[in-house]
Structures are given as structure tokens and as C-alpha cells.
Amino acid sequence: MSKPSHPKKELSYVMIKPDGIQRSLVGEIIKRIERTGLKIIALKMFVPTEEQCWTHYNKDDAWFTSKGERTVEFRKKSGLPVEKEAIEYGKDIVRALIKYMTSGPVVGFVVEGNSSVTVVKKLVGGTEPATSDVGTIRGDYTIDTYSICDVDGRAVRNLIHCTDGDQTEAQREIAIWFKPEEITNYRLVQEEILYDVDLDGILE
């Protein structure tokens, strides 16, 4: 499915990463997303498998190379030896990412609502927490940087994942983590005020 039947049906997959659980931020993070009016239609805690993570983070050579080039730049600037091609440094990042993602429980959930992908991305903020905007989840609740990760050879700990793509990508991610019967289609009463064309029934 590439397009939702109506804009209010747009889906996004969200996952509070192991550091989000360990920092006791589950409630805080869900609150920020829930209060926008987006509807949670599935939610669970689990420990991701390596295989699920490799499928989820299906990065291509262009991604490995562009990430690795940044690492090469950093190593040159810091006087560290550059021992391999940029693409290999990029692949190291995903290996470190999978180690991080499988280190403990995560909370995965599916949200539905108008422009859910854009709205959740806006709340989540940029990849590197120390430079994510103030007011975003990553910017407000943690401090990690690419540079400390390069020094220590680990993945950026940024609390949360959200879908970054079209509805085909959202559906692809959701299918990795949820069975169809774990997703509940239901109506929230507040959807009337968010979406109904005629706001009948308010005035007495």
C-alpha cells in the first residue's frame, strides 16, 4: 500500500530505543507524541533480534559511503589513522547500531493520523542529539554526539526511531515488528474535532 485511503490514516512506526527505556523516558516520549492528536494503534515492549534490525535498517551503499565519509573526515581532523574505505566505516556504523538496538528492551508502536510521518519526525528531531533542535525529544533529553561515538566506536544513542519515508516505507517497517492482528483499528472520540467537516454536536 503506497497511499493511505484518507490523509487521516497516515501511519508512522516509532520505537523507543534501549537507552530511552533505561533513562525511564517511555512515558515522557509517548506523552509528547500522543498529545498531538495522533492515535496509537499498536504498542508493545520486546527485545529486537539482530535479524529484525538488519531488515529494519536496510541501508544501501550510498548511505554507508556518506556516513563513512563523515567518519573519515573526523579521523583526519583528529589525527587518527584512516585504515579503510569510507564505505567500510559506514558499515561499521550499522554493526554498532545493531549492537545498540539489541542490547535491551525497546517499546515499538504504530501511530496513525494526518501527516503522522512529518509530525513525529518534527517531535523526534535530528539524528545527533547535541545538535538536535531544542524542544525535540532528542534535543531535550540527551546529549550524544558523532564525535564521541567516533572516538569510542559506537552508535549514536538518540532515544527513539521514527519512520523517515513514504507510506510504503512505513508499512515495510511495521510489518517487521507487528503482526496484523496486533494492530487495532478503532476510533478516538477526539477525531471528530480533528477531522470532521461539520462540527455538529458541540453547542447545546
Ligand code: ATP
Ligand atoms: P533512526 O533511523 O534510528 O530513526 P535517523 O533516521 O535520525 O535515526 P539514520 O541516518 O537513519 O538516522 O541512522 C540510523 C541510526 O544510526 C541513528 O539513529 C544512530 O543511532 C546511528 N547513526 C547514524 N549515523 C551515525 C554515525 N555517524 N555514528 C554513529 N552512529 C550513527
Ligand code: MG
Ligand atoms: Mg533513519
